[in-house]
Amino acid sequence: MSDDADAGWDDRPTQADRGAQREGLAGPEPTDRPRPSGRRSKQGVRIDPEAEASHPARRTTISALVKHEPGVLAEVAGLVSRRQFDIDSLTVGPTTNPETARMTLTIEEPEPGVRQVEKQLEKLVPVISVRELGRDAVRRELAVLKVHDDRPAAVESVVEMFDGEVLDAQPGTVTVEVTGSSSEVDRAVEAFQRFGVRELTRTGTGALARGTEWTTDAEADRYERQASSTTGTTNSATDRRTTTTAPETPTDDD
Amino acid sequence: MSERAHPAPPEEGTEPERHDRTELSDEQPTEPAPPATGADAAIAALTAAGVEHVFGVQGGAIMPVYDALAEADDGPTHLTMAHEQAAAHAADAYGQVTGEPGVCMATSGPGATNLITGIADADMDSDPVVALTGQVPTEFLGNDAFQETDTVGVTRPITKENYFAGDADRIGATVSEAVELAGAGRPGPTLVDLPKDASTTETAAGPEPGRLPTYYDVPDRADESAIEAAAAAFEAAERPLVLAGGGVVKAEASEELRAFVNEADVPVVTTMPGIGTVPEDDERCLSWAGMHGTGAANMAVSHTDCLFAVGTRFDDRLTGGVETFAPDATVIHADIDAAEISKNVEADHALVGDAAAVIEQMHDAMATGSSDGSETDTGSDRHAAWREQCREWQDDYPMTYAAPEDEPLKPQFVVEAADAATPDDAVVTAGVGQHQMWAAQYWTFRHPRSWVASHGLGTMGYGLPAAIGAKLAAPDREVVCFEGDGSFLMTLQELSVAARENLDVTVIVLNNEAIGMVRQWQDAFFEGRHTASEYGWVPEFAAIAEAFGAKGFTLETYDEVADTLEAAFAHDGPSVVDARIDPRENVYPMVESGGDNSGFALAEDQL
Numbered sequence: 023m024s025d026d027a028d029a030g031w032d033d034r035p036t037q038a039d040r041g042a043q044r045e046g047l048a049g050p051e052p053t054d055r056p057r058p059s060g061r062r063s064k065q066g067v068r069i070d071p072e073a074e075a076s077h078p079a080r081r082t083t084i085s086a087l088v089k090h091e092p093g094v095l096a097e098v099a100g101l102v103s104r105r106q107f108d109i110d111s112l113t114v115g116p117t118t119n120p121e122t123a124r125m126t127l128t129i130e131e132p133e134p135g136v137r138q139v140e141k142q143l144e145k146l147v148p149v150i151s152v153r154e155l156g157r158d159a160v161r162r163e164l165a166v167l168k169v170h171d172d173r174p175a176a177v178e179s180v181v182e183m184f185d186g187e188v189l190d191a192q193p194g195t196v197t198v199e200v201t202g203s204s205s206e207v208d209r210a211v212e213a214f215q216r217f218g219v220r221e222l223t224r225t226g227t228g229a230l231a232r233g234t235e236w237t238t239d240a241e242a243d244r245y246e247r248q249a250s251s252t253t254g255t256t257n258s259a260t261d262r263r264t265t266t267t268a269p270e271t272p273t274d275d276d
Numbered sequence: 277m278s279e280r281a282h283p284a285p286p287e288e289g290t291e292p293e294r295h296d297r298t299e300l301s302d303e304q305p306t307e308p309a310p311p312a313t314g315a316d317a318a319i320a321a322l323t324a325a326g327v328e329h330v331f332g333v334q335g336g337a338i339m340p341v342y343d344a345l346a347e348a349d350d351g352p353t354h355l356t357m358a359h360e361q362a363a364a365h366a367a368d369a370y371g372q373v374t375g376e377p378g379v380c381m382a383t384s385g386p387g388a389t390n391l392i393t394g395i396a397d398a399d400m401d402s403d404p405v406v407a408l409t410g411q412v413p414t415e416f417l418g419n420d421a422f423q424e425t426d427t428v429g430v431t432r433p434i435t436k437e438n439y440f441a442g443d444a445d446r447i448g449a450t451v452s453e454a455v456e457l458a459g460a461g462r463p464g465p466t467l468v469d470l471p472k473d474a475s476t477t478e479t480a481a482g483p484e485p486g487r488l489p490t491y492y493d494v495p496d497r498a499d500e501s502a503i504e505a506a507a508a509a510f511e512a513a514e515r516p517l518v519l520a521g522g523g524v525v526k527a528e529a530s531e532e533l534r535a536f537v538n539e540a541d542v543p544v545v546t547t548m549p550g551i552g553t554v555p556e557d558d559e560r561c562l563s564w565a566g567m568h569g570t571g572a573a574n575m576a577v578s579h580t581d582c583l584f585a586v587g588t589r590f591d592d593r594l595t596g597g598v599e600t601f602a603p604d605a606t607v608i609h610a611d612i613d614a615a616e617i618s619k620n621v622e623a624d625h626a627l628v629g630d631a632a633a634v635i636e637q638m639h640d641a642m643a644t645g646s647s648d649g650s651e652t653d654t655g656s657d658r659h660a661a662w663r664e665q666c667r668e669w670q671d672d673y674p675m676t677y678a679a680p681e682d683e684p685l686k687p688q689f690v691v692e693a694a695d696a697a698t699p700d701d702a703v704v705t706a707g708v709g710q711h712q713m714w715a716a717q718y719w720t721f722r723h724p725r726s727w728v729a730s731h732g733l734g735t736m737g738y739g740l741p742a743a744i745g746a747k748l749a750a751p752d753r754e755v756v757c758f759e760g761d762g763s764f765l766m767t768l769q770e771l772s773v774a775a776r777e778n779l780d781v782t783v784i785v786l787n788n789e790a791i792g793m794v795r796q797w798q799d800a801f802f803e804g805r806h807t808a809s810e811y812g813w814v815p816e817f818a819a820i821a822e823a824f825g826a827k828g829f830t831l832e833t834y835d836e837v838a839d840t841l842e843a844a845f846a847h848d849g850p851s852v853v854d855a856r857i858d859p860r861e862n863v864y865p866m867v868e869s870g871g872d873n874s875g876f877a878l879a880e881d882q883l
């Protein structure tokens with residue numbers, strides 16, 4: 023290697039040095055080197071030799087308050103797909119504040135993956151606030167299904183059983199609506215299978231935190247409260263995304 | 277271009293007086309502001325942000341912006357590149373060398389798509405770049421109009437943020453925001469797509485003071501309690517190691533890092549983008565770790581029990597397989613981007629904040645009191661054995677090469693000779709391949725913003741356009757570009773730009789008549805089948821250089837090295853040195869892809 027800043031042209035390596043200095047890479051072979059004792063998991067988590075660290079995937083719901091502008095959905099969807107997050111559903115709709123929309127993501131990821139989803143979402147410029155919802159969050163999904171009308175009374179009783187509603191009855195088909203948690207909707211769809219489900223459409227999960235808890239942190243000090251008052255001015259002091267924290271009890275979305 | 281894609285010609289007599297940008301000054305205009313266009317506003321925003329150079333290529337949809345650029349006599353100068361990819365790379369290198377966003381421009385469609393590689397490269401390396409692209413008029417959008425590409429859609433995954441600026445009144449503010457955002461926090465590329473109708477529409481709205489987008493949050497200092505815990509962990513360590521990444525360069529945190537390393541008296545390694553953050557000839561610096569890093573750096577990384585990593589994203593070329601990366605280490609990870617924490621390697625201590633601030637915080641926390649209350653124990657004595665071990669590794673694994681006199685030129689020798697022949701503060705750019713690794717290994721870097729290469733994306737052909745950008749960024753510094761024959765062939769048309777502008781850059785082609793890095797992997801992992809990696813014939817690079825108006829040299833023997841390099845560096849203008857190197861030379865040490873850093877091979881038979 024060259025010497026110092028002032029190493030002039032006269033100090034350049036010469037052929038004579040070359041033969042003397044340059045023998046090819048030296049040093050103990052890989053097998054002769056000391057090896058570290060530890061190990062990490064594939065997720066880069068250091069493994070305690072006593073207790074093997076493992077992160078089973080869990081199902082959870084993440085809510086993101088986003089700027090209501092074109093392109094946000096594509097940005098979020100693109101993020102999810104290119105980072106290979108295991109996503110069950112993604113819903114989006116406006117809030118009472120015309121400036122914002124809410125996205126709800128149901129994902130199935132190991133713990134580090136859940137944290138990555140949150141942090142990568144937060145990085146997107148139009149994303150205002152992100153939070154993983156607790157186990158007790160209110161979660162609803164909607165299914166509209168069309169069954170054959172051969173046994174209208176039986177259909178009616180299944181509809182009642184699942185607190186559903188008949189939306190349309192015609193010669194040939196009955197169209198019904200059921201809402202509930204994702205697994206409730208699963209069970210309802212299963213129950214309607216006995217009549218033969220001709221067609222089915224389901225939404226993803228929409229969710230809000232329960233009770234007085236705010237769904238995302240930003241809403242507490244800005245959006246939803248101000249939306250009910252008259253002013254919609256932005257306040258840059260509160261205009262920051264807050265770091266999310268994992269809920270006390272992780273959810274598994276029943 | 278189709279007839280309908282043209283905007284309505286400006287009305288007679290409304291020739292805007294574009295020089296008087298009253299919106300830029302605080303003084304109230306005495307007369308009503310003359311009409312200006314969206315394009316004027318875009319250029320005014322660049323001017324207001326202090327942008328001095330723009331790299332680009334003309335075209336239909338961007339013509340109004342170019343016209344505004346020409347009319348703005350206080351605006352940036354423009355460098356016409358031969359290809360838009362080179363415009364993006366030049367802007368990227370300009371941004372890396374100055375620390376200020378580099379700006380590139382292209383027309384819609386093919387112009388914009390030609391920028392993609394450069395934008396993706398800047399995105400991977402977190403370099404501040406602003407791209408302005410022309411777009412078809414809004415009324416044609418989505419109709420597959422002539423030269424229409426959904427530029428915003430195509431660049432969404434490779435930009436920090438991008439904007440469709442369809443409203444002339446918003447263009448100034450949008451470009452201002454794009455420039456500000458590119459450099460803020462973790463730098464990265466931003467893009468503003470300018471439909472031709474918006475850039476030709478009159479507007480009174482100029483740029484705005486560079487403001488960050490509403491929801492963008494730049495962390496500053498790290499949480500104090502996290503700092504204290506991290507400092508305690510670092511002090512308690514037996515084998516502490518500092519890992520400096522490219523983020524240290526971007527945050528201008530080299531001084532703080534050097535002070536920290538000196539005072540804590542601990543060994544330090546860098547990542548490849550972190551090269552230059554600590555002087556490589558400093559005894560504490562073990563050089564860079566990773567796939568082709570030094571033996572000492574990789575041994576240290578493998579054996580440390582506490583790794584203080586600053587501004588790195590733990591790329592797999594650095595870590596090898598994460599299962600074996602620093603497996604005994606408590607990891608303290610400082611980064612301005614919270615999403616980098618625990619993405620690849622779990623952090624035991626997360627310090628989210630600006631690198632300079634975080635290092636200073638750590639420094640302070642360690643100076644004021646060690647965890648056990650003992651006064652001045654900086655760990656210096658306790659770490660003596662560890663420091664000694666690292667020094668031994670440096671002795672055990674020196675960066676040497678076999679250079680018999682009668683064999684073809686060794687590339688390492690050429691790199692060392694070029695280093696010796698240039699001033700300490702030269703800027704080195706590189707293409708991608710073996711030559712890039714030799715340049716990184718055998719040049720002794722002492723300053724940040726001296727090593728400008730394509731790291732994350734690994735873009736062949738990066739070196740020459742980067743050298744052009746670097747020369748504009750630092751006209752007084754020597755700019756040396758190492759290229760491989762294959763990599764050089766990808767962008768060598770930019771020699772026309774260097775010659776036209778008489779830019780004093782020296783390209784050293786380490787010519788092995790092969791795409792050598794691929795051939796090396798074929799030797800190691802594909803039983804030596806050299807499929808599509810050897811050229812049956814390569815052009816005469818010296819003659820090509822001359823044809824482009826540059827000076828050409830050919831270098832074949834050791835005896836010529838000194839004089840040829842001297843002549844090339846002395847030439848006032850671009851020169852190309854075609855160094856015919858040993859075609860069989862391979863890059864070592866080498867950690868197998870996904871392998872264990874401490875298991876680096878010193879030769880092919882160890883892979």
Ligand SMILES: Cc1ncc(C[n+]2csc(CCOP(=O)(O)OP(=O)(O)O)c2C)c(N)n1
Nearest residue numbers: 709710711736760761762763790791792793
């Ligand atoms: C644009 C692009 N295409 C392909 C590759 C894959 N690649 C990596 S290194 C390399 C060989 C580079 O050959 P050369 O420029 O001659 O340099 P050498 O390795 O011989 O020094 C190739 C093809 C790449 N990195 N970038």
